Amino acid sequence: MNRIILTASLLAPLALAAPGISADESHDHEHRQHGAHVHGIAALNLALEGQEVHLELDSPAANIVGFEHAPSSDADHAALDKAVAMLKDGNQLFRFNSEAGCQMEKVAVTSPLLADEHEEHEHEEHEHEEHEHEEHEHEEHEGGDHADIEATYHFECEQPDKLTQLSVELFEAFPRTEKLNVQYVIESKQGAAELSPADHVVNF
Template identity: 25%
Template structure:
């Protein structure tokens, strides 16, 4: 586990360097990687030796249609449904020919969950935007034979219109925009 944590720290640093790098920032015109725009999600794919880390950040509005804390049974049901679909990685991204095993899934939709009564008493309703963040960690026997993945989330969540993707390997990095019709993320 320690080795994995070290890799994740290193990858976080690489991603930070890429996001702040002027050359790649220019490819996104004046658009910040972290801007919250409904319909636009951010995807990061990082490879180091046998680990593949995939992280998706999407506006909650584009997934469930609201960004406040769930209040009605219908809203809570929507959150449960979406959480269930994201436990299946193929509903977001599909790797061809890869001998990879999903070893960790983390779905963060905390800001959409109802507060407990105790906290609720002190809670003022906020109108800020809210995002859902999904992280997958895969362990792969070999990552040398794959260099692309199909992003499938557009099929299941048509309100996601565009994804700003960045990828990082041991030796290279890049950024690309993906849509329903241009949904293949290639690296190398």
């Protein structure tokens, strides 16, 4: 629910800023953008509100852990645990220009893969039927075995008016990520950027 709210708050002003785009077309664009699932490509939304920066990362699980099936082996679980730990280190993955004084306050990582792991370790028998139902719904929604990993971050900035740059270290942490589509809303500024391992800095 938080992801949907953040996405809407980001995309609405971008859509309004583009002439000739109707509300219906904007909604279709939003649906297509977040419905896309292409290995190697991830999306990052950023919004600055007062002193708070909200970041939302949406990536195919294959980019992050190398697989998209429910973890079934010790190696799978270890890879997933390591990936989640790296994702939660927001200060390492997202480096704002030092003048802004931004530090991560909260982070949440969600994925069907994590839900599967939770169900295996807690209330296994009780959750079995619910898991099958959720897995079926997820496959219908994603169109197969695709699974995403989503991470939301909340940063507090001491000098938000001095926020001019973001360096994204995602490519170094997760080398399977080849491209990152960024959209940002900072006060009256709205924009987009396409990042790669060779060009991983956004200037606002």
